Amino acid sequence: MKIFIDTANIDMIKEINSWGILDGVTTNPSLIAKEKTDLRTCVKKISEIVDGPISAEAVSMTAEEMVKEGRELSAIHENINVKLPMCTEALKATKALSSEGIDVNMTLIFSPHQALLAAKAGARYVSPFVGRLDDIGQNGTEMLSQIVAVFRNYDFDTEIIAASIRHPMHALDAALLGADIATIPYDVLKKMVLHPKTDEGIKFFLADHEKSKKK
Numbered sequence: 001m002k003i004f005i006d007t008a009n010i011d012m013i014k015e016i017n018s019w020g021i022l023d024g025v026t027t028n029p030s031l032i033a034k035e036k037t038d039l040r041t042c043v044k045k046i047s048e049i050v051d052g053p054i055s056a057e058a059v060s061m062t063a064e065e066m067v068k069e070g071r072e073l074s075a076i077h078e079n080i081n082v083k084l085p086m087c088t089e090a091l092k093a094t095k096a097l098s099s100e101g102i103d104v105n106m107t108l109i110f111s112p113h114q115a116l117l118a119a120k121a122g123a124r125y126v127s128p129f130v131g132r133l134d135d136i137g138q139n140g141t142e143m144l145s146q147i148v149a150v151f152r153n154y155d156f157d158t159e160i161i162a163a164s165i166r167h168p169m170h171a172l173d174a175a176l177l178g179a180d181i182a183t184i185p186y187d188v189l190k191k192m193v194l195h196p197k198t199d200e201g202i203k204f205f206l207a208d209h210e211k212s213k214k215k
């Protein structure tokens with residue numbers, strides 16, 4: 001499973017990239033606003049740090065405007081793909097952009113039906129929001145598993161990005177189900193490194209090493 005970080009924070013991206021495990025980055029307008037930056041400056045900076053796909057979200061609401069905005073965003077760097085929110089206008093724009101060789105990440109996916117349509121339109125990625133479905137008492141992991149099953153049935157090229165990951169169990173579910181990618185927030189990635197028995201083990205090994213030096 002490829003691991004993307006879901007943030008627009010440059011320091012966090014640099015830190016996680018330094019671990020050697022980072023395959024790409026996803027941003028959205030809320031994450032950009034949190035960093036008090038603008039999308040274009042931000043994704044350009046990210047492209048100088050990470051050698052992998054970077055999602056930049058368009059905010060246009062008609063297919064024609066989405067295509068125009070998508071072309072502008074993808075021209076910033078060859079690794080940039082255009083995030084479009086699931087709707088009929090975005091399906092039309094996805095068809096147009098993908099036929100020009102511009103990668104689209106169809107976002108705000110909450111059902112296998114939406115994912116199927118996005119793949120049919122030529123989306124390079126679909127982003128099912130696992131956590132936000134859990135938030136309203138539905139089963140985000142079940143939705144993800146249905147999308148994985150549908151895409152396997154038809155061998156679509158579209159990659160599944162498990163998104164709206166809120167805790168390490170969501171990341172594990174994505175890996176167990178065979179999602180191609182999980183886009184994971186910084187704090188969840190930090191939690192994934194940790195295990196109390198690892199910390200305890202390091203402490204004991206270092207203490208025993210000190211003891212053996214004294215002999």
Ligand code: G3P
Pocket residue numbers: 006026027028129131132163164165183
């Ligand atoms: O970037 C899209 C998605 O991962 C957002 O997550 O936590 O705002 O639902 P969240």
